Amino acid sequence: MNAPPPPPPISSxxxxxAILGAGIIGLATAFELAVKRGVPVTLYDPAPMGRGASWAAAGMLAPAYEAAAEEGVHPHLFELCMEGAELWPDFSIDLAHAADTDSGYSGRPSLALAFDKAETAAMHKLARALDARGISHEELPPATAHLLEPSIAPDLIAALQMPTDGQVDNRAVVRALIMALQRSPLATLRSEAAPLRSEGGRLTLEGHDLILAAGGWNTAAIKVEENGQPLSLVNWDPALDQIDCYGGQMLSVAHGYGSPETTLRCGAIYIAPKADRVIIGATVEPGVATEAPEPEAIAALHARAARLCPVLENLPVIETWAGIRPGTPDRAPMIGATAAPNLFVAAGHYRNGILLAPITARIIADLMLCKPLSPLHESFSPGRLCAAA
Incomplete structure (x- = not known):
């Protein structure tokens, strides 16, 4: 007698x-699930899709500068950021094919700059951290840096070239993700808040089996109706209360003769040339949740950038804006299952939301399809924040 066939795997x-929040994390996860893995997805967001922090960002893909030498952060943040950077070339190709449009990805190396002793010490600290991790970089004398990027101010002391650090046009990416999802028969985009309900303490959303909370800094404030009352999603997992907001102000200027063509970093300042503009950012304002730029802060930011590249001083300003980043105490995202059985979260990416979008999408998709995670990916689960509190 033949043995009965084995039961189908759980992943079948x-x-x-349902994905709550249509910033780049929600969009990228919907793309991974619907377009790449054949999973039906509904994306909910009452705000314009692809806006918020994803639209306000500068598209930095900077694992070295943002994570290699940072103190007080998640011990494996740099490794996760490197995974994100390594996924971006293929992610941009897949997205371009699905949306039939370019995402503006560029793997060209970035330059970190130093003009005084403190900046030089910070650069050497970063170089030592990269040495310890075996990450490619090169310390450049000023003459070599000026050959690579002639717009840099003449009193440069030192520069560090970071081949790991590139950039992407974040606005082009979110537009492409929306286009790809609109083309997919498995994706539904709804410009409204998700009608979440609680039945017997369990989250429900009609027609859906699993829920992903990806609402950026507002994730904890997502509402659930219980007995006619709107309750915060934090009631289903207190870890969500660890997501805080960080304001940031930015501006863009028009390209002009001699304007920079290389991504430049110095302290908290970055200069990110795009095809149609040069982005200058950004202030870092903990606890600030305003999207209104302040003229004095913008003017100071513009002046600091012109200190790095004098040509920027007289280029016309195209746009000024402010954004709100979601952050956590260890500056790392929470990615994974929550205390609620059918609820997942992907939020709190701080300065690395664009960089980590592809790897976050992959982790969430693997979890939802019952695929095992690596210890590295498991270390970013929301439970770590409750344990540390």
Whole structure:
């Protein structure tokens, strides 16, 4: 007698997924699930899709500068950021094919600059951290840096070239993600808040099996109706209360003769040339949740950037804006399952939301499809924040 066939694997079940929040994390996860893995997805957001922090960002893909030498952060943040950077070339190709448009990805190396002793010490600290991790970089004398980027101010003391650090046009990416999802028969985009309900303490959303909370700094404030009352999602997992907001102000200027063509970093300042503009950013304002730029802060930011590249001083300002980043105490995202059985979260990416979008999408998709995670990916689960509190 033939033995009965083995039961189908758990992963053969295809869930219907609701994603709450259509920033780059929600969009990228919807793309991973619907376009690449064949999973039906509904994306909910009452705000314009692809706006918020994803639209306000500068598209930095900077694992070295943002994570290699940072103190007080998640011990494996740099490794996760490197994974994100390594996924971006293929992610941009897949997205371009699906949306039939360019995402503006560029892997060209960035330059960190130093003009005084403190900046030089910070640069050497970063170089030592990269040495310890075996990450490619090169310390450049001023003459070599000026050959690579002639717009840099003449009193440069030192520069560090970082081949790991590139950039992407974040606005082009979110537009491409929306276009790709609009083309997918498995993706539904809804410009409204998700009608979440609680039945017997369990989250429900009609027609969906699993829920992903990806609402940026507002994730904890997502509402759930219980007995006619709107409750915060934090009631289903207190870890969500660890997401805080960080304001940032930026501006863009028009290209002009001799304007920079290389991504430049110095302290908290970055200069990110795009095809149609040069972005200058950014202030870092903990606890600030305003999207209104302040003229004095913008003027000071513009002046600091012109200190690095004098040509920027007289280039016309195209746009000024402010954004709100979501952050956590260890400056790392929370990615994974929550205390609620059918609720997942992907939020709190701080300065690395664009960089980490592809790897976050992959982790969430693997979890939802019952695929095992690596210890590295598991270390970013929301439970770590409750344990540390």
């Amino acid at each position: 079940f295809t869930p219907k997924v």
